[in-house]
Amino acid sequence: MPGLPLSLYEREEIGVMLIRERDVGWAVIARRVGRHATTIAREVTGHGGRDGYRPALAQQAAQTALARPRRPMLAQPTTVSARVVEELKAGRSPYAIWADLDAEQVAGRPCVETIYTAVYNGTMGVKARECLRTRRPRRRSRQDRHPNKRAGLPNIGSRPDSVNDRTEAGHWEVDQIIGKANGSSMIWLTERVTKYSIPVVMPCGYTAVQVLAGLVEACEQIPAHLRRSFTFDQGSEWAEWELLAVTYQLDCWFCDPHSPWQRGQIEHHNRQVRFWFPRGTRLDIINQHHANQVAGLLNGQRRRSLNAHSPTMLYTAASTTVQ
Numbered sequence: 403m404p405g406l407p408l409s410l411y412e413r414e415e416i417g418v419m420l421i422r423e424r425d426v427g428w429a430v431i432a433r434r435v436g437r438h439a440t441t442i443a444r445e446v447t448g449h450g451g452r453d454g455y456r457p458a459l460a461q462q463a464a465q466t467a468l469a470r471p472r473r474p475m476l477a478q479p480t481t482v483s484a485r486v487v488e489e490l491k492a493g494r495s496p497y498a499i500w501a502d503l504d505a506e507q508v509a510g511r512p513c514v515e516t517i518y519t520a521v522y523n524g525t526m527g528v529k530a531r532e533c534l535r536t537r538r539p540r541r542r543s544r545q546d547r548h549p550n551k552r553a554g555l556p557n558i559g560s561r562p563d564s565v566n567d568r569t570e571a572g573h574w575e576v577d578q579i580i581g582k583a584n585g586s587s588m589i590w591l592t593e594r595v596t597k598y599s600i601p602v603v604m605p606c607g608y609t610a611v612q613v614l615a616g617l618v619e620a621c622e623q624i625p626a627h628l629r630r631s632f633t634f635d636q637g638s639e640w641a642e643w644e645l646l647a648v649t650y651q652l653d654c655w656f657c658d659p660h661s662p663w664q665r666g667q668i669e670h671h672n673r674q675v676r677f678w679f680p681r682g683t684r685l686d687i688i689n690q691h692h693a694n695q696v697a698g699l700l701n702g703q704r705r706r707s708l709n710a711h712s713p714t715m716l717y718t719a720a721s722t723t724v725q
Contacts, residue, residue, distance in 0.1 A: 407464060408437070408445060413457035416442065424452050475512050477525040482510050486517060487526050490533035493677055494703065496521070501704035514706070535677030555656040558633060558664050565631060565655075571595040571720040572630035575668035576617070578608060578639070579675060581685030588685050588693060589616045592671045593628070597708060598701055598717035599671055600624070601693040605686040610641035621650050625721050631655060633665055674700060 412435045419431050428439040428446075435442070446452060449460035476483045482503070489499045496517035503511035512520070520526045521533060522540060531537045564570040573594045578587045587608040592599040600623055602616040621629060631653035634640045643654045657664040678696050679685065701713040708716060 407468065408441070410457065410461045412437070413445070413460050416446065417455060417457040420446070420452055420455055474520060474523075474525045475510070475516055476520040480510065482508060482512070483526065486512065486520075487528055490517075490521070490526075490528055493533075493535070493699065495535070495674070497706045498703035501706070501710045505704070505710070535674040537677065537680065555636065556654055558655045558657050561631070561633070561655050565594065565633075568595050570630070572628040573633070574624075574631070575633045575665045576640075577635065577665065577668045577672055578604070578613075579672055579679060579685070580608075581679075582682050586684065586686035588675075588679065588688065589613065589620065590668065590671060590675060591620050591632075592668050593713075593717065594667060596713050596716035596720055597667065597671075597705065598713040599697050601690075601697050603685065603688055603690045603693050605688075608639050610639055613639045614642040614646060617646055618649070621646070628720060633657065635659075635662070635665065671700075 415435050416431055419426055419434060428443045431442045432439040445460065446455050449455055449463060476486060485503075486499055490496070496514050499517060500511065500514045521528060521530050530539050565573045571593065574591045575594060576589065576591050578589045580587050585607065587604045589602040589604060589608075590599055591602075600620050602620050604612060604616050606612065608616075617632075629650050629652050632643075632646070633655045634643065635657050636659050640656075646652070647654045662669045675696065679688065698714075701717070704710045704712050
């Protein structure tokens with residue numbers, strides 16, 4: 403947290419010490435007034451330097467700056483703010499927007515937090531419900547969950563370190579979003595290392611047999627060396643998991659009941675997907691091409707968690723490297 407502004411008395415002490423010895427060290431002055439040396443250096447160099455520092459003028463300038471109303475960066479009508487608004491409305495995440503601006507070295511680019519702040523306080527004229535994928539009108543803290551372990555399925559607690567530490571590609575988290583009136587669904591898979599996602603539209607329902615067919619369809623799109631394990635929740639729709647595991651020689655793991663944070667990546671992914679497919683959407687009229695377009699946008703974005711790389715870049719590299 404920043405400290406209190408320098409007082410007039412402290413500034414006068416700085417001025418007196420500079421008069422006595424122009425080359426006095428910042429640390430010496432800092433010990434005298436009880437401030438950090440960096441604070442002293444910034445104060446003096448910002449108000450005339452060692453030869454031109456005047457305590458009264460520095461105090462007046464500081465009070466003027468403190469009282470000056472500051473217009474938020476993205477509230478100003480610039481090409482950068484217009485671009486940010488346009489890309490937010492297109493469904494791009496604040497981090498992806500910043501990463502592109504940073505890669506292009508755009509002058510006056512805002513940081514990620516500035517974009518989020520501008521969205522939530524309304525300075526850009528767009529609402530969070532209109533542009534953020536969660537459609538959440540305001541930020542909220544995480545809620546506590548209480549696990550209730552159940553025996554009978556391969557538990558996520560038994561996953562090897564190579565899965566948990568994300569040191570080996572080929573381990574997927576799997577979930578589905580449900581359509582209007584529980585009549586249809588869409589399966590999503592996301593790879594834990596590259597965060598690449600694959601959708602499968604399920605227009606006719608999601609019984610265990612139908613879901614198995616959807617998972618087979620997804621598996622056929624994944625290179626054999628990147629089919630190592632799937633992690634599910636304990637929904638009944640995954641009941642045919644053993645047949646899938648035997649067919650593709652992969653491990654299957656199941657979270658504890660009511661413990662979505664154990665598959666945090668797919669939960670976060672589904673919240674993003676809901677930007678395009680809000681709750682109550684009829685997923686039976688969504689075709690696979692549309693779902694693939696959404697996946698392409700998500701996979702093509704640079705991400706903070708991937709060091710400003712995109713899932714597509716990392717997945718392509720992993721796909722061409724046979725281990």
